[in-house]
Amino acid sequence: EPEVTQTPSHQVTQMGQEVILRCVPISNHLYFYWYRQILGQKVEFLVSFYNNEISEKSEIFDDQFSVERPDGSNFTLKIRSTKLEDSAMYFCASTPPPGGTEAFFGQGTRLTVV
Amino acid sequence: SQQGEEDPQALSIQEGENATMNCSYKTSINNLQWYRQNSGRGLVHLILIRSNEREKHSGRLRVTLDTSKKSSSLLITASRAADTASYFCATCNDYKLSFGAGTTVTVRA
Numbered sequence: 001e002p003e004v005t006q007t008p009s010h011q012v013t014q015m016g017q018e019v020i021l022r023c024v025p026i027s028n029h030l031y032f033y034w035y036r037q038i039l040g041q042k043v044e045f046l047v048s049f050y051n052n053e054i055s056e057k058s059e060i061f062d063d064q065f066s067v068e069r070p071d072g073s074n075f076t077l078k079i080r081s082t083k084l085e086d087s088a089m090y091f092c093a094s095t096p097p098p099g100g101t102e103a104f105f106g107q108g109t110r111l112t113v114v
Numbered sequence: 115s116q117q118g119e120e121d122p123q124a125l126s127i128q129e130g131e132n133a134t135m136n137c138s139y140k141t142s143i144n145n146l147q148w149y150r151q152n153s154g155r156g157l158v159h160l161i162l163i164r165s166n167e168r169e170k171h172s173g174r175l176r177v178t179l180d181t182s183k184k185s186s187s188l189l190i191t192a193s194r195a196a197d198t199a200s201y202f203c204a205t206c207n208d209y210k211l212s213f214g215a216g217t218t219v220t221v222r223a
Contacts, residue, residue, distance in 0.1 A: 004156075031209055043157065043202060043213040056210055091156060099209040100144050102159040110154075 002026045006092050006106035013082055013113055021077045021109045023092030032075045033093040033103065034067065036060070043091070049075065050099070082113045120203055120217045128222050133190040135217040137203030138183075144206050146179055148188050151200045151216070160188075160201075193221045 005024045013019050025032050034046040047057040049067055066078045075094075079086055089110050093103040121136045137146070145164045149157040163170045163179045163186065170177045176189040190197055198221045204211040 033211070035213075042215040045210060045212060048210055050209070056208070089154075093157075093211075095209070100206055102147060102162055103157075103204075103211055104159070105149075105156040107156040108154075 002104075004092055004094055004104050004106035006090075006109050008109060009107065010110045011112070013111070015084060015113055016081050019079050019082055019111065021079075021090050021092075021111070023075045023077070023106055024073055025075055025092065025094035026096070026104055027073070028096060029094035029104070030097045031055075031095045031099045032069070033095075034077045035091045035093065035105075036088040037091065037108075038088045046077070046090075079111075082111075084113050087111055087113045120201070120214045122217060123215070124218045124220070126220045126222065127193055129193060129195055131193055133193050133197070133219050133221070135188050135201055135219070137186045137188070137214055139186075139203075139205045139214075140184065141205075142207065143181075144208075146177075146186050147204045147206060147211065148175075148177060148186075149202045149204060149213075151202065153199075157202065162206075190219075193219075195221050195223050197221050 007022045032049040035043050037043045045058050047061045048055045064080045068076050089108040091108045092106045095103050119138050147162045148160045151157045161172045161177050163177050174191045179186045200216040200218045202213045202216045204213045
């Protein structure tokens with residue numbers, strides 16, 4: 001069964017460092033998303049991506065964040081200068097065409113900023 | 115915000131009992147979805163109900179939607195220990211999912 005894969009499963013980084021979280025969405029899906037979940041809290045929308053551009057982003061997704069689909073299969077989330085409060089689980093998701101249906105989530109990357 | 119808000123926050127039941135959780139939201143939606151999350155894992159889609167539907171079933175799951183009250187409920191019948199997880203409702207509009215805070219369900223053997 002096709003699945004969304006995320007790497008790494010756990011990333012520890014020093015405050016101020018750049019991190020790149022990687023995702024491989026399901027191949028025929030067109031809409032891609034990043035969500036985050038701070039420990040014990042709700043799942044928060046960060047950004048949606050369609051047709052090689054950001055379609056919507058939340059107020060959390062500030063200038064420190066960027067997304068890219070560099071090669072038609074990977075979908076990456078970059079945090080330029082990490083802060084302690086960026087520590088969270090980051091989930092990638094994708095939805096099949098035409099969109100607005102069930103989302104398929106990866107297992108997440110646990111980011112710990114120290 | 116059109117995020118769903120679940121009620122109750124936590125639920126503890128005996129195996130075999132039914133579990134009911136509710137979700138309220140604030141604005142119009144295309145559909146409403148329910149997801150399950152086992153501790154520390156990714157979210158798994160359970161069921162989707164469109165805005166023009168009132169009830170939907172999938173196995174031991176029953177979902178209702180009342181758009182006039184902007185609310186939905188998820189019923190899990192004949193619960194099992196494996197149903198222990200957090201359950202989230204998510205409203206969908208313009209292809210974006212907005213999640214509520216979730217209900218943590220513990221099923222005691």
